[in-house]
Amino acid sequence: MPFQEKLRHSPPPVEVAGRRIKRYHVTADPAGIEPGVEKAAYAFLPGLLPEPDGTPPATFVVLHRGGDSGAYLNAYSWVWDNVLHCRVAVAGQPALGCPDRDPTHFMLLDRPLIGCVWELPPLLHERDSWVRHMLAPESPGPENPGATGLPGLDAYINDTLPDGTTGDHRS
Structure with missing residues (x-):
C-alpha cells in the first residue's frame, strides 16, 4: 500500500495538571478521532507530564488514531528552559505490549520511541515557536512597536499549525 498523509487537526489548547497543553490530532478519518478515544487519552495525559x-x-501533544486498532498519545513537554521531555502512551496495539485491541485502554509505552512519520511534523513548528516566543522574543523598536522583549507563553500556546494534512508542517 502506498504512503498517504493523514489529516491533522489543532483543537484549542487545554490546561492539565497545571500545564498549558497545545493539541494536535492525527487521523485518516475526516470525522476526526472518536470522542471515547479522545476522552481516554486526555484522562491518561497527567501521567505523561513531568514535574x-x-x-x-x-x-504539546499529538493524539494519533491509527488505521487499525491502535491509538497513540505523545506528550512533548518543555523542561530545562529549552529541552523536550517526551512520554508516550499507547492503546489497542498488541505489537507494543497492549493487552487488548481497545483504543481507549491507554498504557505507558516503555520503549524509547518518540513518534511515527504522521506524528512528527509538529516537532519542527513547535521548536521554532518555542524559540520565537520564549527564548528570543522580538525586541521593541521602530520595526516592532508592540514587542516587549519578554517571553510570551500565551503567544507560544496560541501559535499552532493550522488544520491540514501531516505533510503541511511549515509555520
Missing part, C-alpha cells in the same frame, strides 16, 4: 522545574509549564 515542574521552573520552565514555563507548556506541553
Whole structure:
C-alpha cells in the first residue's frame, strides 16, 4: 500500500495538571478521532507530564488514531528552559505490549520511541515557536512597536499549525 498523509487537526489548547497543553490530532478519518478515544487519552495525559522545574509549564501533544486498532498519545513537554521531555502512551496495539485491541485502554509505552512519520511534523513548528516566543522574543523598536522583549507563553500556546494534512508542517 502506498504512503498517504493523514489529516491533522489543532483543537484549542487545554490546561492539565497545571500545564498549558497545545493539541494536535492525527487521523485518516475526516470525522476526526472518536470522542471515547479522545476522552481516554486526555484522562491518561497527567501521567505523561513531568514535574515542574521552573520552565514555563507548556506541553504539546499529538493524539494519533491509527488505521487499525491502535491509538497513540505523545506528550512533548518543555523542561530545562529549552529541552523536550517526551512520554508516550499507547492503546489497542498488541505489537507494543497492549493487552487488548481497545483504543481507549491507554498504557505507558516503555520503549524509547518518540513518534511515527504522521506524528512528527509538529516537532519542527513547535521548536521554532518555542524559540520565537520564549527564548528570543522580538525586541521593541521602530520595526516592532508592540514587542516587549519578554517571553510570551500565551503567544507560544496560541501559535499552532493550522488544520491540514501531516505533510503541511511549515509555520
